[in-house]
Amino acid sequence: MPSSPHRRRLLLLPLLVAAAALWGPLPAGAGAATCKVWLVQSIPTDMPRLRRVPGVLSTGDVLQWLSGNATKSLDILAQYWQFLAQPNNPKSGDYGYSDSDMKRFGADEGHRVYKALENAADRFAPDFDQESADLAAGRPNVQNVTLLFEKWWGSGVVHAKVGISDKKDVYIGSANNDWKSLTQVKELGIYFADCPQIAKTVEVYFQNLWSLSALNSTTYTKVAWDKPWQVSRKVPCWSHFLQPKERCRSPIPPSVDIPYTDGYPSLSNPEMIDVPFETPGYKKSTQEHYLSYLSFAPPEVTFGKFQADEQGWVDTIKSVKVGGIVVFSKNATVRLIVAYWTHFIPNTENYLKSLLYSNIVCASSKYNHCGGKVEIKYYMVPGYNETGPALSQGGAATGNRYPGFTRVDHGKYAVCDVRANIGTSNLIWDYFYTTAGASFGTYSPSTVSQLQDIFDADWYSPYTVPVEPLEASS
Numbered sequence: 001m002p003s004s005p006h007r008r009r010l011l012l013l014p015l016l017v018a019a020a021a022l023w024g025p026l027p028a029g030a031g032a033a034t035c036k037v038w039l040v041q042s043i044p045t046d047m048p049r050l051r052r053v054p055g056v057l058s059t060g061d062v063l064q065w066l067s068g069n070a071t072k073s074l075d076i077l078a079q080y081w082q083f084l085a086q087p088n089n090p091k092s093g094d095y096g097y098s099d100s101d102m103k104r105f106g107a108d109e110g111h112r113v114y115k116a117l118e119n120a121a122d123r124f125a126p127d128f129d130q131e132s133a134d135l136a137a138g139r140p141n142v143q144n145v146t147l148l149f150e151k152w153w154g155s156g157v158v159h160a161k162v163g164i165s166d167k168k169d170v171y172i173g174s175a176n177n178d179w180k181s182l183t184q185v186k187e188l189g190i191y192f193a194d195c196p197q198i199a200k201t202v203e204v205y206f207q208n209l210w211s212l213s214a215l216n217s218t219t220y221t222k223v224a225w226d227k228p229w230q231v232s233r234k235v236p237c238w239s240h241f242l243q244p245k246e247r248c249r250s251p252i253p254p255s256v257d258i259p260y261t262d263g264y265p266s267l268s269n270p271e272m273i274d275v276p277f278e279t280p281g282y283k284k285s286t287q288e289h290y291l292s293y294l295s296f297a298p299p300e301v302t303f304g305k306f307q308a309d310e311q312g313w314v315d316t317i318k319s320v321k322v323g324g325i326v327v328f329s330k331n332a333t334v335r336l337i338v339a340y341w342t343h344f345i346p347n348t349e350n351y352l353k354s355l356l357y358s359n360i361v362c363a364s365s366k367y368n369h370c371g372g373k374v375e376i377k378y379y380m381v382p383g384y385n386e387t388g389p390a391l392s393q394g395g396a397a398t399g400n401r402y403p404g405f406t407r408v409d410h411g412k413y414a415v416c417d418v419r420a421n422i423g424t425s426n427l428i429w430d431y432f433y434t435t436a437g438a439s440f441g442t443y444s445p446s447t448v449s450q451l452q453d454i455f456d457a458d459w460y461s462p463y464t465v466p467v468e469p470l471e472a473s474s
């Protein structure tokens with residue numbers, strides 16, 4: 001990024017990437033402190049019967065701290081911005097709720113995060129869709145650009161939620177940049193404080209997305225046959241979904257030559273990060289030395305240096321130690337929590353039931369040794385079926401009790417006995433191949449145990465209900 005050391009820039013990508021980057025010299029001695037890692041949650045209001053896991057931070061606090069602690073730089077990658085509730089906007093899912101409703105929903109928390117961002121922007125001298133543009137407007141060292149994933153991958157959005165402050169503090173998780181993600185949606189993430197090594201890796205990804213926004217997508221895209229998914233689709237011209245002779249040279253460094261492999265292979269030896277870190281929220285004194293990794297989507301943006309996000313997930317599932325593919329060969333119990341909400345896709349139920357049917361199929365032959373099993377529950381945040389604006393555009397009461405797009409379990413994580421993966425992507429193939437996403441994964445036993453505890457609190461809460469299996473025929 002060509003900039004003189006004292007000129008700071010606030011860079012914004014409001015539509016699909018919203019990014020704020022204020023550049024300046026890093027404080028001397030950065031990196032001397034020990035890297036500290038906390039799990040981060042948002043728990044919707046009105047869920048008194050969910051057991052709280054001690055030592056887990058709240059998303060609202062962490063987002064305020066990222067801004068509050070930023071003295072030199074703040075990079076934020078987000079799909080959209082809406083920290084301020086819009087009860088007076090008829091087009092908003094917040095429409096028609098009263099001030100006291102908004103207080104009860106915890107909208108103040110969003111306001112506090114917005115203020116913290118605004119203060120950070122003011123500290124850096126200058127000012128973030130409408131919010132990003134407002135933060136940008138009238139501040140001379142603010143620039144905003146928009147990266148349209150649709151032009152590069154045919155569809156998709158910047159779905160990664162990543163914040164980096166002063167090139168050392170980082171948040172990665174499921175929370176969107178809006179007030180509802182703080183107090184009305186169940187979210188899970190991870191916060192790193194004083195971890196320049198983690199921040200540096202995430203910056204590489206951020207810079208790569210940034211580079212794309214400056215390129216002409218028409219010149220740099222081709223249509224490829226995606227064999228694993230059996231579809232033709234638009235991809236960047238350096239994609240490994242193209243035959244080697246059809247590929248262009250990647251404008252994103254570094255690129256490695258790998259033979260044509262029908263798409264993106266999993267790396268047999270993905271880059272691991274060997275950063276010792278403390279987990280003050282779990283075991284206060286111990287400094288742990290276990291391998292961790294970062295993975296990113298879509299693979300064209302970082303592949304060659306970092307594993308694709310899909311591999312982060314798949315390897316986590318395969319890493320189950322119990323008993324040598326997973327459920328039955330390892331005698332493991334696999335538990336899935338699936339969000340059930342207003343925007344639930346009805347077909348999902350049939351897929352889940354067929355997955356449960358594998359329990360029956362395995363047991364159907366006396367030659368199978370079926371130790372393991374699959375269990376699935378729906379997560380129903382109370383009020384999930386009563387969301388939307390309080391008033392219709394015509395002004396009539398709708399009977400909704402909570403704003404639109406709320407009361408849902410939105411966390412994206414997996415945990416097994418030895419490894420945890422905390423990500424931003426929904427578990428649908430296009431999220432790994434056409435959508436920006438990132439995961440942090442680790443073998444750190446503290447993080448693994450605490451994440452398991454969060455999962456168990458949900459699993460055994462009254463808010464999750466078992467998906468009923470299909471009856472065994474015959």
Ligand SMILES: *[C@@H]1O[C@H](CO)[C@@H](O)[C@H](O)[C@H]1NC(C)=O
Binds near residue numbers: 066
């Ligand atoms: C800076 O971050 C720490 C945790 O890493 C937090 O305790 C502190 O309150 C933050 N400071 C500000 C000004 O936000």
Ligand SMILES: *[C@@H]1O[C@H](CO)[C@@H](O)[C@H](O)[C@H]1NC(C)=O
Binds near residue numbers: 015133136138146
């Ligand atoms: C950047 O923000 C300004 C308002 O400050 C807005 O008019 C403009 O459309 C935005 N540009 C992009 C590329 O999003």
Ligand SMILES: *[C@@H]1O[C@H](CO)[C@@H](O)[C@H](O)[C@H]1NC(C)=O
Binds near residue numbers: 218219
């Ligand atoms: C991008 O490239 C195409 C063809 O190479 C050209 O027609 C188009 O004008 C370019 N767009 C921009 C914004 O430069």
Ligand SMILES: *[C@@H]1O[C@H](CO)[C@@H](O)[C@H](O)[C@H]1NC(C)=O
Binds near residue numbers: 331369371372
């Ligand atoms: C599978 O695990 C169950 C309970 O953990 C155990 O009772 C059973 O013996 C195991 N079966 C095999 C084949 O290892």
Ligand SMILES: *[C@@H]1O[C@H](CO)[C@@H](O)[C@H](O)[C@H]1NC(C)=O
Binds near residue numbers: 385386
């Ligand atoms: C929403 O679900 C709850 C609990 O299942 C039920 O009592 C309530 O009547 C439902 N509300 C609507 C509007 O369907």
